[in-house]
Amino acid sequence: MYRKTYAEIDGDILTNNIKEITKKYNDYQYYIGVVKNNAYNHGIYVVNNLIAGGINYLAVSSFEECLQIRKYNNEIPILCLEPIDIEYIYDCINNGITITVESLKYLEDLMKLEIKDKLNIHLKIDSGMNRLGFKKRQEVKSAYELINNAKYLYLEGIYSHFATSGISDPFWDIQLKNFEELTKDIDLKTIPIVHLGRSLTLVNHPKISFCNGIRLGIIMFGFNQSLPEEKFYQKMKKNYLTNKYNISPTTRQNDLKLKTAFVLKTKVMSIRKVLPNEFVGYGANILIKEEMDVATLPIGYADGVTKAFKYVWINNELCDILADSMDMLMVKVKKNTKIGDEVEIFGHNISIKDVTSRLNINAYHLFNQISSRVVRLHLSKGVKDEIKY
Ligand SMILES: Cc1ncc(COP(=O)(O)O)c(C=O)c1O
Incomplete structure (x- = not known):
């Protein structure tokens, strides 16, 4: 390290955070670690700490980010959350990358390729955020059938994304209903991984019965965004909103002991x-x-x-x-x-909370604004490594 400006990243804290989360919310099969932008800027090297804690799938935004992970781990399945240009699909197959299919047009283009090896696909459903995904029930059905009839395409997963926490707004419920409606013509039980929730929705809502996967982002890095019991009561005006919006009792028993790293x-x-x-x-x-x-x-x-x-x-x-x-x-x-x-x-x-409240930003913004020229010093099991990307 030549310039003495660095972020110390404690990998063991991250491992413990995942252990703490998976111990309490232990009824999922797939804990998908969202590690976009260099693991929320902690340095992608931390993927192995996350895996040591119980993460068994990773998700990122771009093919470049998938390849960065492959420098450190060849085994873990990786889902790319944005569609990858068709011209790179063979590279995806060679690197074991799972792709997102979010429109029929994309799927049709995919089917024009001569694919001779298994390609894992997760279908993205737009349940209300209007960002990515299928918005029509008929198109979901067509995509499901097309993929299932294609020899080398494998429908491994289906997912959606919640825009809000659903604590003091009705949108979480609306999105869940939309997802159920859009997927009515397909048999979700035939799809190995169904994942809708993210950090905030994990702690604020009961497990969705048909989901066996959860995508974890900011919570892995020590941010437990639901309110401790005392504040929860003040905010929730006793049980009124809890009942109205079907908030999990786990929110109120939210005793996760997470640390920032x-x-x-x-x-x-x-x-x-x-x-x-x-x-x-x-x-x-x-x-x-x-x-x-x-x-x-x-x-x-x-x-x-x-x-x-x-x-x-x-x-x-x-x-x-x-x-x-x-x-x-x-x-x-x-x-x-x-x-x-x-x-x-x-x-x-x-504390990070202190800085974010002074700057009037959230932890996502703070982590992501620390530039990549700041050296990452990775600590794990008493060893300090300077990570060179
Ligand atoms: C599709 C998707 N899933 C999951 C996440 C993780 O969100 P969070 O950090 O709130 O858990 C993100 C974050 O940007 C996302 O875009």
Whole structure:
């Protein structure tokens, strides 16, 4: 590592999170780890930690992401959630990638290929989000029949995606009903994997009886988005909404003990004394009133960190960020601060919740905004590895 700006990713925490989730919600056969964008930016290397905890299928957005996983694991089945261009289908077969079929047109194009090896397919149903998938009952039936009659196409799965949590809105129920309606002409029992839910819907609703798979994303990385019992009661006005929206009792018994595994760090790169009436940073608009020590850190908005983070943690203290730029932050520090001192941006002493609420964003956004030039240091079983992609 040349530039001392890095994210420490604790793989063992991720393994434990999955164990905790699969222990409590133990009636699924397929725990599909959604690891798009480099495993929510933790580094795709963590797939093996997730698998060690009980993930037995992976899902990503693109064929590029599928191939990244194959560098670290050749065995685990991988579903690509976006349709892959027909011209790459042979590469999918060669790399054991499961494809999403989301329209009849795509399926017809697929059937024009000369496929001579088994190709795994999951059908995507648009139950209301209007993003991807079949929206017509007749087309679902046609796709089901076409795939089942094609020699090398194998209908391994069917899925949909919920737009909302379904706690204080009716859309979850509407989407579930739409899915049932759209798939009425096909026998779901003949399809090995049926998966509708994601992290939030896992904890907020009872298991859907015909589903044997669940897609886990943000929850694997330590975010348990349903409310603890006390807050739940306040918000749910006793049982009114729980009954109305069929919310699982598991929401109220949501005692999952999950931890975040992402700590963003850097080191002090330079220190200078700034005198009264001098300024700091671009724009010359941060005017200094009293003499102070200012440390420059090698991290900036190109890495995903701005002045809006407000403060960083150095030598057991919060230090105010004075100015930012593309690659560097300037922070006010105590006199004893030295070049090379460790700086935490967030993750341990400054919690991820704290940062997201200050920035008014959610954890998905925060993780995804930390750029790939930030080195990932992977910790597992006491060994620290710098991951080179
Ligand atoms: C189709 C699909 N399934 C599952 C997920 C995982 O969602 P979550 O992180 O809320 O569990 C995503 C996330 O973007 C998704 O697009």
